[in-house]
Amino acid sequence: MIEISGVSKSFVLHNQGSAVIPVMQDAAMTVAPGECVALVGASGAGKSTLMRMIYGNYLANAGQIVVGDVDVAQAEPREILALRREVLGYVSQFLRVVPRVATIDVVAEPLLQVGVDGAAARARAEELLRRLNIPERLWSLSPTTFSGGEQQRVNIARGFAHSFPALLLDEPTASLDATNREVVLSLIEDAKARGAAIVGIFHDEAARERVCDREIDVTGFTPGMAA
Numbered sequence: 001m002i003e004i005s006g007v008s009k010s011f012v013l014h015n016q017g018s019a020v021i022p023v024m025q026d027a028a029m030t031v032a033p034g035e036c037v038a039l040v041g042a043s044g045a046g047k048s049t050l051m052r053m054i055y056g057n058y059l060a061n062a063g064q065i066v067v068g069d070v071d072v073a074q075a076e077p078r079e080i081l082a083l084r085r086e087v088l089g090y091v092s093q094f095l096r097v098v099p100r101v102a103t104i105d106v107v108a109e110p111l112l113q114v115g116v117d118g119a120a121a122r123a124r125a126e127e128l129l130r131r132l133n134i135p136e137r138l139w140s141l142s143p144t145t146f147s148g149g150e151q152q153r154v155n156i157a158r159g160f161a162h163s164f165p166a167l168l169l170d171e172p173t174a175s176l177d178a179t180n181r182e183v184v185l186s187l188i189e190d191a192k193a194r195g196a197a198i199v200g201i202f203h204d205e206a207a208r209e210r211v212c213d214r215e216i217d218v219t220g221f222t223p224g225m226a227a
Contacts, residue, residue: 001197002031007063027221036198038212089164095151128157169200
């Protein structure tokens with residue numbers, strides 16, 4: 001479902017004489033349907049960079065990043081937008097939404113974008129918000145006013161609303177209490193059971209051991225660093 005080969009990335013520091021900083025070289029990995037792979041390595045090793053390249057936020061300098069039948073490294077912007085809408089979900093650590101949009105509509109939006117009926121989309125959003133313990137009195141409010149933990153749970157609900165064939169998870173259990181952490185781990189297990197291919201960053205070692213099938217140390221892809 002996700003196949004990465006020969007991927008390299010460097011950043012150009014235009015405000016520092018156009019210095020070139022290589023951050024990744026010859027990255028390669030494969031994630032099968034129903035598999036969860038954890039990216040591990042020291043801070044700065046390139047875990048987030050690799051995730052952002054898979055999602056198309058960063059452009060790879062070389063190599064292939066194939067998600068489904070789309071090579072993100074070579075795809076046109078419209079192809080990447082379609083991939084994000086239909087195939088590749090991303091749960092980041094931060095909620096980014098249009099202000100003043102109600103929480104229930106924020107969560108339902110991914111379903112509406114793929115043609116799900118409005119009533120069915122809202123019903124699924126309600127189910128996830130309840131499961132993640134977001135009080136019903138907050139559903140009509142914008143999540144931009146919520147606490148950090150509430151925003152994180154809304155972000156998770158939004159990311160799991162549509163049954164994406166592939167998912168990227170960036171610290172999905174960070175800062176959650178034990179009850180909501182359990183809910184999130186169950187959502188990940190449900191996604192694996194239906195065949196989603198998942199790549200995640202989990203600093204929560206117990207969570208990683210529970211839901212991840214294997215680990216990939218990105219240090220081996222970092223120029224000048226030993227695996």
